[in-house]
Amino acid sequence: MIEDVDILIEHGTLLTLNGERQIITDGAIAIRKDRIAAVGKTSDLRQKFKGKKTIDASLRLVMPGLVDGHAHLGEIARGLIPDTLRTSDWLKFWCYPYMAAITEEDEYWYSKCLMAEMIRSGTTCFVEPGCMWLESTIKAVAETGMRATTGSWVWDHAGPDGHKCPEYFKKMTLRQALDLTESNVKSFNGMAEGRIKCFATIEGVGTCSDELMLGAKAIADQHGTFTLMHKASSREEVASELKATGHRPVEHMYRIGALGPNVYLNHMTAVDAFEVDMLAEADTKVCQNPPAALKLAKGTTQMSRFLEMRAKGVTVCLGCDGVNSGDHKDMFRSMYLAATLPKDAKLDPEAITAEEVVEMATLAGYRAIDWHKELGSLEPGKKADLILINVDRPEWVPTYNYVYSLVYTASGDSVETSIVDGRILMEGRRLTTIDLAEVQAHCRELAPKLAARANVKPQSRWPVL
Ligand SMILES: [Zn+2]
Structure with missing residues (x-):
């Protein structure tokens, strides 16, 4: 019998950070509400779960946030x-x-x-x-x-x-x-x-x-x-x-x-x-x-x-x-x-x-911060806080070791999708809970007022014309 889950992530390379630190190729993660329901090979999870939403993680590295x-x-x-x-x-x-x-x-x-x-x-x-x-x-x-x-x-x-x-x-x-x-x-x-x-x-x-x-x-x-x-x-x-x-x-x-x-x-x-x-x-x-x-x-x-x-x-x-x-x-x-x-x-x-x-x-x-029982690895029962990293970018191609590339090569710009508590906060680089244009406009408007109130003058060693 196939169970419904909220999100099924398929075909990703999973850095699980589980007890054995397994890296699962063509891996899948089933998410139900705020938790990870299952982690495994895509072929296995597809026989057990159907996602209300499916995320194709081909050429994506999936890891804990x-x-x-x-x-x-x-x-x-x-x-x-x-x-x-x-x-x-x-x-x-x-x-x-x-x-x-x-x-x-x-x-x-x-x-x-x-x-x-x-x-x-x-x-x-x-x-x-x-x-x-x-x-x-x-x-x-x-x-x-x-x-x-x-x-x-x-x-x-x-x-x-x-x-x-x-x-x-x-x-x-x-x-x-x-x-x-x-x-x-x-x-x-x-x-x-x-x-x-x-x-x-x-x-x-x-x-x-x-x-x-x-x-x-x-x-x-x-x-x-x-x-x-x-x-x-x-x-x-x-x-x-x-x-x-x-x-x-x-x-x-x-x-x-x-x-x-x-x-x-x-x-x-x-x-x-x-x-x-x-x-x-x-x-x-x-x-x-x-x-x-x-x-x-x-x-x-x-x-x-x-x-x-x-x-x-x-x-x-x-x-x-x-x-x-x-x-x-x-x-x-x-x-x-x-x-x-x-x-x-x-x-x-x-x-x-x-x-x-x-x-x-x-x-x-x-x-x-005493959250390790619920967070920090991709394992069934843990909170669904995870990120998808786009490895279909020149700095990731080719790589023989994803962990090396993650630490020594990539920047945070590779991150494409972010999920916290089973809720998607960013998908395909688009933020779902923050109106970035609105936030940036407010910050730009407030910045000079803050400097004036603090009586602190912004510095520049080079002449600003
Ligand atoms: Zn500090």
Whole structure:
């Protein structure tokens, strides 16, 4: 008897990321509602299923959707910040002032624009590390159909060089930060048919007291969610933390009991060997962001220990960061860097493989945010979050190894179709949930107003006539 399913994808090459990491040629996937009903050879599935909609995936690679582990939606003024700044000045003279100037309207439209960029390059799930207007972000995520974690960007002191911070940054108290965090988690965790997780997102990088770190963790523990922060991002941060506490950033968190399996730390470039053991012991999750690390000179090739973390069993996932740090939302570019930088840094081509990097952008990404039981591979029973990549393009022809081409050759432009929760968000490069012309028009109109409100002047080293 032939069963009806909502979507039957046929004739694709499937990167299943299942337990055996099988690659199925002339493969098919049956999708019923939001779940994968079956995965196998097209000839087998055609005898069992009939799709209300059929997608011909000939010359298409089908794989789980990518997870961008660090995707700011509120940090949007692309190209506004000079490309020659270190993290502290970057944050305090530029990033914070324009974040303070963002309106609810800005955040809604900019979020949609960034999500369009993500969908068009294969990302179906992202970790938003704390935004200015949470309800705008949540509305935008709900409408676009993506999967995400998010929260409000909170802190409770201005941190080192605090006098450089704009006035608004000095006003949030510990109580306000914790109250806002708890109320967000209670109100928004599980929104959009479960596609949104709300995290206790605190900023980190020297702007959060021990009480805030521990208070946020207590909220996350109580409500079954995560604490997320930026940590061990640069040598400067290590120096100021040593001065303030006598310990390195991760070591300090370990000593006060702020690490744990539901703690998610971004950047983590400046981590010492003994801190890797602390992360492993606490099963703390780590997200590396090579595009941002390179642009902001965080020293990832000289001092990062992501390979050691992985070797000790720490879950390390992969992200891009915001549009003035990583500057793009293409996880293909991030995968390329994650595969090539360690080889060069260690003078060892065996340092990491393309397959390990694809796992980082899928399985590890979902494991890092506790979604791995439902997501990250093409297997029956899992959520139907997947992408189709067009390999009928010159950069894919010929190839003897799809995984190599995915990591070392292709860009996100190859992504053609995107499905989340069984719903098609893009088909044949056409977005189905975002009116791109409308979104781009709003963003262009809002951009000069944001720069004016922030009192930040766009820079150009070349004369603009
Ligand atoms: Zn960030």
